[in-house]
Amino acid sequence: MPNVTNEEAKAEVPVFANPADTPSKGALARALDSDIFHSFLKSKVTVVAALGTIILFLLAFLAPWIAPHDPFDLSTISIMDARVPPVWMEYADPRFLLGTDDQGRDLLSGIFYGMRISLIVGFCSVIAAAILGITLGLVAGYVGGRTDAIIMRIADIQLTFPAILIALLIDGATRGIFGALDREVFSFYILIFSLALSFWVQYARTVRGSTMVEKNKEYVQAARVIGIPAPIIMLRHILPNVTGPVLVIATINLALAIVTEATLSFLGVGMPPTQPSLGTLIAIGNDFLYSGEWWIAIFPGLALALLVLNVNLLGDWLRDALNPKLR
Amino acid sequence: MLGFAIRRLAQAIIVMIVVALLAFTLFRFVGDPVNQMVGIETSIEEREALRERLGLNDPIPVQFARFIKSAAQFDFGTSYQFRQPVSDLFLKRIPATLELSFMSALFALAVGIPMGIYAGLNRESWVSKLFLSVSLIGISLPTFFIGILLIFLFSVTLQWLPSFGRGEVVQVGSWWTTGLLTVSGIKALILPSITLGLYQMTLIMRLIRAEMLEVIRTDYIKFARARGLPNRLVHFRHALKNTLVPVITITGLQLGSIIAFATITETVFQWPGMGLMFLQAVQNVDIPIMSAYLLLTAFLFVSINFIVDILYYLIDPRLRVERA
Numbered sequence: 001m002p003n004v005t006n007e008e009a010k011a012e013v014p015v016f017a018n019p020a021d022t023p024s025k026g027a028l029a030r031a032l033d034s035d036i037f038h039s040f041l042k043s044k045v046t047v048v049a050a051l052g053t054i055i056l057f058l059l060a061f062l063a064p065w066i067a068p069h070d071p072f073d074l075s076t077i078s079i080m081d082a083r084v085p086p087v088w089m090e091y092a093d094p095r096f097l098l099g100t101d102d103q104g105r106d107l108l109s110g111i112f113y114g115m116r117i118s119l120i121v122g123f124c125s126v127i128a129a130a131i132l133g134i135t136l137g138l139v140a141g142y143v144g145g146r147t148d149a150i151i152m153r154i155a156d157i158q159l160t161f162p163a164i165l166i167a168l169l170i171d172g173a174t175r176g177i178f179g180a181l182d183r184e185v186f187s188f189y190i191l192i193f194s195l196a197l198s199f200w201v202q203y204a205r206t207v208r209g210s211t212m213v214e215k216n217k218e219y220v221q222a223a224r225v226i227g228i229p230a231p232i233i234m235l236r237h238i239l240p241n242v243t244g245p246v247l248v249i250a251t252i253n254l255a256l257a258i259v260t261e262a263t264l265s266f267l268g269v270g271m272p273p274t275q276p277s278l279g280t281l282i283a284i285g286n287d288f289l290y291s292g293e294w295w296i297a298i299f300p301g302l303a304l305a306l307l308v309l310n311v312n313l314l315g316d317w318l319r320d321a322l323n324p325k326l327r
Numbered sequence: 328m329l330g331f332a333i334r335r336l337a338q339a340i341i342v343m344i345v346v347a348l349l350a351f352t353l354f355r356f357v358g359d360p361v362n363q364m365v366g367i368e369t370s371i372e373e374r375e376a377l378r379e380r381l382g383l384n385d386p387i388p389v390q391f392a393r394f395i396k397s398a399a400q401f402d403f404g405t406s407y408q409f410r411q412p413v414s415d416l417f418l419k420r421i422p423a424t425l426e427l428s429f430m431s432a433l434f435a436l437a438v439g440i441p442m443g444i445y446a447g448l449n450r451e452s453w454v455s456k457l458f459l460s461v462s463l464i465g466i467s468l469p470t471f472f473i474g475i476l477l478i479f480l481f482s483v484t485l486q487w488l489p490s491f492g493r494g495e496v497v498q499v500g501s502w503w504t505t506g507l508l509t510v511s512g513i514k515a516l517i518l519p520s521i522t523l524g525l526y527q528m529t530l531i532m533r534l535i536r537a538e539m540l541e542v543i544r545t546d547y548i549k550f551a552r553a554r555g556l557p558n559r560l561v562h563f564r565h566a567l568k569n570t571l572v573p574v575i576t577i578t579g580l581q582l583g584s585i586i587a588f589a590t591i592t593e594t595v596f597q598w599p600g601m602g603l604m605f606l607q608a609v610q611n612v613d614i615p616i617m618s619a620y621l622l623l624t625a626f627l628f629v630s631i632n633f634i635v636d637i638l639y640y641l642i643d644p645r646l647r648v649e650r651a
Contacts, residue, residue, distance in 0.1 A: 157342050160628050162587040172609035172617050176357040259469045266471045267594055268610055286475060286595075290490070294479055301472040309467040 039321045049313035056307050060115040067109035086295050099295045101284060107295065110281055111303045117277040118304070121188065122258040125195035126250050129257075132196055133203025134246065138234045140204065141211025152208070155201045163198040164260055170194035171269045191270050195257050202249050210242035248322055251315035255308045262304055278304040335636050339629045346625040350618040351394045354404070355383075357614055403619035408611050413619045417601060422503050423493055424600035427592070428585045430516055431524030436578065438524075439531030446532065447539025447570075448562060455536075462529035470588055474522040474595035481518060489515050491597035523592040527581050534577055538570035572639075579635035583628040 040046055059066065086099040086107075098107040140151040158166065171194045178186065214220060215238065223233050264270035265279030266286075273280055278300045285297025378384055382393060397403070403413035446455040465473075482490035494511030496504040506512025542548060543566060551561045590602030597603070601620065608616035 153341075157345055160342065160583075160632060161625070162584045164591070165587040165624065168590070168606070168609055169617065169621060172612060173353055173357050175609075176353075176612045176614055255467070262469055263471055263591055266469075267591065267606055269606075282472065282475065289475065289479055290483055292483070294483070297475055298479065301475060305464070305468050305472065308469070309464065312463070312467050 036321050040317070043317055045313060046317040049310045049317070052306070052310040053314055056115065056303075056310065057119065059112050060119050063109070063112035063116045067106075067112045069106035069109040071105040071110045071113055085293075086299075098299050101281070101296045102288060107299055110276065111278070111300050114276050114278045114281045114300060115303060115307060117271060117275055118258050118261060118279070118307070121191055121195070121261045121271070121277060122254050125192045125199070125257045125261070126254050128192055128196035129199040129253065130203050130246060130250055133200035134207050134239070136200065137204035137207025138211055138238060138242075141208035142215055142230065142234050142238065144212075148208070151204065155204055158201050163256070164263060166198040167194040167260055167264060168267075168269065170197055171264065175269075187270065187272055188275070191261060191264065194264075195260060198260070199253055199257065202253070203246060206245045206249060207242050210245065211238055214238045214241050244322055248315065248319045251311065251318050255311040255315060258304070258311070259308055278307075331640055332637060335633055339633050342629050343625065347395055347398065347622060348391070350398075350621045350625075351391050353621070354394065354614055354618040355387075355390065398619075398622055403622070404615040406608075406616050407613045408607070408616075413615045416604060416616070417619065417623065418502050420599060420601045420604055422505065423598060424586065424589050424593070424602060426505060426507065427516065427519055427523060427598060427600060428582070428589055430520040431522075431592075432527065432578070432582060432585055434520050434524040435527035435531055435581075439528040440535055440574075442528075443532040443535025444539060444562070444567065446536040447543070450540065458532065459536075462532055465525050465529040470522060470526060470591045471595050473525055474518070474592060477518045477522055478595070488518050490518070493599060519592050519596045519598055522595065523585060523589060526588070527578075527585060530581065531574065531578065534574060535570055538573060539566060542566045542569050576635055576639055579631055579638070583624075583631050586624065586627060 040050070064070070098111070100106055101110060136151050140148040171190060174190045174193065178190075211234075220233060220237055223237050228237075261270055261277060262279030262282070265277050266283045268283065271277040271280045273284060276284070281300035282297050282304070285293075285295075285300065288294075288296050382390060385393075401414045403417075405411065406413050406416060409416060442458050446458045449455050468476075478490045481488045489511070492515060493506045494513075494515035495509040496506045496512055497508045499505050499508075506516055548561060548565055551565050556565075586602075589598075589600060590606055592598065593600045593602040594606055601623075604616060605620040607613070608620070
């Protein structure tokens with residue numbers, strides 16, 4: 001093949017090649033031409049879900065700039081505006097599109113800010129769970145023997161219990177230990193800690209499985225022979241080759257973490273009312289459901305359902321797209 | 328068979344010992360039993376005497392053995408909040424939780440199986456697609472929000488069904504109470520059972536559908552059709568029977584998570600069961616109740632897993648061959 005241009009040669013580089021080896025423009029062009037992107041465009045539901053996810057993420061993270069009101073600015077909140085219904089109902093106030101909650105905070109702005117907190121907790125706990133799970137999985141798979149047996153037995157035992165129960169127990173125990181600490185400050189960290197400890201098992205199992213396959217391949221043996229220390233082999237050589245499935249688990253777990261966080265907050269052991277996540281907003285609204293002020297609970301709930309549905313759809317698609325059996 | 332059962336039993340016992348160790352750590356070190364039993368004005372000497380009397384100065388292994396012994400006799404100490412033995416509190420609340428869990432499992436099976444069969448047999452019909460979309464939404468909606476929606480629709484707006492409590496209950500035997508014998512009790516069960524069972528229902532539906540799609544393609548079904556057997560016979564005698572093995576396993580395993588998720592449903596509907604008590608214990612850091620709940624649910628899960636494993640072994644002959 002004498003007259004193959006440089007561009008064409010690059011296009012033949014397989015998708016799993018190290019992106020650092022090729023210039024960024026070629027990488028983008030390659031990504032747009034990949035199998036995965038084609039399967040993405042083929043599935044209309046996925047395109048809609050991706051758009052929905054992007055819009056919701058933007059609304060959440062740009063909340064301070066686009067929300068019509070600042071629910072944390074006490075000077076703009078008036079108790080006189082409390083429990084105003086959405087604009088299309090009687091006695092509505094045009095300033096508040098979706099009505100207000102029990103303290104006169106604009107519900108739409110509250111949902112934007114709440115979604116932001118839900119997403120931050122979700123992302124942080126997914127990252128924490130992934131770091132914990134990947135580390136333990138790499139060690140278990142690479143070292144093997146007794147270390148492997150102990151880590152995997154712990155994982156087995158934990159899998160017997162639903163994550164929500166573990167999160168509740170850890171939350172309760174942590175608050176028993178740090179009972180004296182300020183809840184407002186620490187509930188965020190306690191929440192992430194309990195969610196991470198509830199979700200690490202899946203990562204550990206997957207990474208362990210792929211690590212056991214990778215560690216017998218020649219490149220790892222070569223690295224070992226030239227005397228590279230084990231931690232560096234795990235991090236720099238094996239880790240990049242086992243991250244594909246981790247991405248899928250992380251996407252699906254993000255939806256799960258958001259739901260679990262909302263549930264814990266709804267149950268009163270998650271985010272406090274001063275930093276309300278979507279779950280906290282629903283918990284606040286639940287008290288007013290019976291007196292006919294349904295919007296305080298229902299709108300944050302719909303926002304939560306929409307967010308989780310979109311992320312779930314993306315996760316489902318990603319799982320199928322990266323699964324070679326289904327291609 | 329016996330070897331398999333013994334191996335499984337040994338594993339189950341190890342799990343229980345680990346969980347007991349956790350529960351003991353929680354009980355003994357996170358909550359200080361003495362602090363909760365005495366007032367502020369109790370002197371240090373009196374505290375020390377109480378400590379000695381309770382055996383809190385004994386070596387840790389001795390204390391752990393004592394903890395297991397009393398737990399085996401269903402003695403979990405005294406609740407911090409209620410000043411009552413934890414076991415009495417649990418006994419009073421177990422019937423409510425079990426009744427709710429049983430009814431929602433029944434709902435999930437009774438609705439999920441027919442929906443799954445239909446969606447598996449009529450893959451392209453719009454009703455099946457509707458079922459699938461609804462099930463996706465059902466999986467994405469958090470349990471507590473489903474409960475709130477149901478309350479809003481059927482209790483607040485239509486005022487058909489009660490939104491909290493068990494209604495009127497009837498005492499059966501010495502400690503069991505049931506709401507199944509009164510009209511208000513049955514009415515009170517409907518919304519919580521649907522809330523709790525909806526997720527399991529969608530799961531069973533998807534599972535049966537997937538299994539049906541797979542079985543329908545196999546040779547023995549084609550052969551049954553070639554023999555001219557009526558559709559009804561092929562679908563229910565031949566196909567359905569073979570889809571039920573995984574369903575039994577999943578249903579068994581899901582029974583555990585039904586009981587765990589009952590915590591959420593019980594909170595939404597103020598259902599006076601174990602889950603609500605556990606949640607209040609977490610909120611108030613009532614360690615004895617938390618550690619007892621941990622032990623009880625672990626025991627339940629481990630027993631269910633054990634039974635499902637054995638059942639699976641009995642139902643599926645292939646497992647026996649592999650082990651031999």
